[in-house]
Amino acid sequence: MSTALITGTTAGIGEAVAQTLADKGFDLILNGRRLERLEEQAKHLTKTYGIKCHLMHIDVRDSKAVSKYFSDLPEEWRNIEVLINNAGLAAGMDTLENGDIDHWNRMIDTNIKGLLYVSKAVIPLLKKTKGHIVNIGSIAGKEVYPNGNVYCGTKHMVDALNKAMRRELAESGIKVSSVNPGAVETEFSLVRLDGDEDKAKNVYNGFENLIAQDIADTIWFILSRPSHVNINEIIIMPTAQPAAGVVIRDKGL
Ligand SMILES: NC(=O)c1ccc[n+]([C@@H]2O[C@H](COP(=O)([O-])OP(=O)(O)OC[C@H]3O[C@@H](n4cnc5c(N)ncnc54)[C@H](OP(=O)(O)O)[C@@H]3O)[C@@H](O)[C@H]2O)c1
Numbered sequence: 257m258s259t260a261l262i263t264g265t266t267a268g269i270g271e272a273v274a275q276t277l278a279d280k281g282f283d284l285i286l287n288g289r290r291l292e293r294l295e296e297q298a299k300h301l302t303k304t305y306g307i308k309c310h311l312m313h314i315d316v317r318d319s320k321a322v323s324k325y326f327s328d329l330p331e332e333w334r335n336i337e338v339l340i341n342n343a344g345l346a347a348g349m350d351t352l353e354n355g356d357i358d359h360w361n362r363m364i365d366t367n368i369k370g371l372l373y374v375s376k377a378v379i380p381l382l383k384k385t386k387g388h389i390v391n392i393g394s395i396a397g398k399e400v401y402p403n404g405n406v407y408c409g410t411k412h413m414v415d416a417l418n419k420a421m422r423r424e425l426a427e428s429g430i431k432v433s434s435v436n437p438g439a440v441e442t443e444f445s446l447v448r449l450d451g452d453e454d455k456a457k458n459v460y461n462g463f464e465n466l467i468a469q470d471i472a473d474t475i476w477f478i479l480s481r482p483s484h485v486n487i488n489e490i491i492i493m494p495t496a497q498p499a500a501g502v503v504i505r506d507k508g509l
Contacts, residue, residue: 257307259336261285263316263374264343266293268442269392272468273340276476278305285333287312287343316343316370326377337387338479339378341371341414344392346407346448360406367410371417379425386429390475391418393436398491401501408500411436418489431486433478438493439503440466462505463496 260277264270266288274284278301286294286301291313298309310333314321344367347359375389382389396404397411415434422432445456470492478487496509 257281257283258338259283259285259333260338260340261287261312261336261374261378262340262342263287263312263370265297266290268444269437269440269468269471270340270342271297272472273342273475274301276469276472277338278307280476281305281307282338283308283310283333285310285312285336287314287316289313289315316374317365319369319373322370322373322377326381334381335385336378336381337385339375339382339387339389340392340475341374341389342392343370344410346396346404346444348450349403349448351403352405355406363406363410367407368413368417371414375417375421379430382425382430383428388431388433388479389421389425390478391421391432391434392471393418393434393489395436395438395491395493395497395500398436399500404501415489422486422488433487434489435471435474435478436489436491437466437471438491438497438500440468440471442468463503463507463509464494466492466494 260282262270262273262284265274265286274286274297278284284301284307286297286309288294294311294313298311301307302309312325314325316322345363347362348356391414393414394411396408397415400408418432418434425432441460445459446453449455474490474492481487496504
């Protein structure tokens with residue numbers, strides 16, 4: 257059985273990817289900071305799909321915890337073939353001038369440094385399996401939008417790292433791909449807007465946003481190509497979102 261490690265599986269895109277890969281028969285290493293959700297998820301996936309799950313109850317920003325987790329990882333879980341670098345967030349939406357430095361640090365530490373720490377630890381294992389890394393970027397890593405400054409910056413870095421990994425790892429036979437979504441309704445806006453449910457709901461009003469399963473289906477398409485085919489990157493948007501920060505509302509789209 258193949259093993260996949262997905263970061264940030266307790267909600268949203270990561271949760272949908274975990275379900276999709278479980279359905280395809282992967283054993284899963286599940287990651288997130290909310291232990292109760294991880295335990296529930298592992299129980300559900302094991303029962304429903306007959307796969308094995310191993311928990312990675314770690315904050316990806318903690319470089320020491322990440323490196324210890326992988327040096328202690330039991331032999332039976334070291335055969336990782338797929339790494340989905342998904343854990344990430346946006347915090348706040350303001351001009352640079354009015355930006356909150358704690359928000360900036362959370363985004364930089366999670367979206368960039370967390371992705372780096374996990375990748376550094378997992379790449380040696382992927383070299384043995386000639387595995388596949390899928391980095392979850394964003395349309396914010398391809399364009400910028402007003403008040404998106406630091407989040408866009410972190411996702412531009414993910415875009416650069418995606419290209420850098422592909423250049424560096426090609427000789428090892430490791431595939432590297434990215435998926436760059438527009439608006440997907442998950443807990444993303446709730447987190448970004450400091451838990452304000454009304455404001456978060458409004459983000460998705462008046463148009464048909466993407467859902468997490470759209471991204472999971474795209475990731476499965478990428479992973480299921482024949483061995484000579486690497487999908488470098490995909491940008492996937494709601495039909496009503498022609499560009500970052502632009503949404504056509506109330507037109508039935
Ligand atoms: N939703 C969108 O519109 C959208 C668009 C483009 C790109 N993206 C990207 O897609 C990825 C997933 O976002 P989502 O929309 O699914 O958001 P979400 O519903 O808020 O899920 C985020 C996941 O990341 C985990 N996470 C956050 N910080 C973490 C940390 N420090 N350590 C470990 N896990 C952490 C969360 O788990 P815990 O809280 O339990 O730790 C959660 O499982 C992110 O990289 C995001 O930037 C989202």
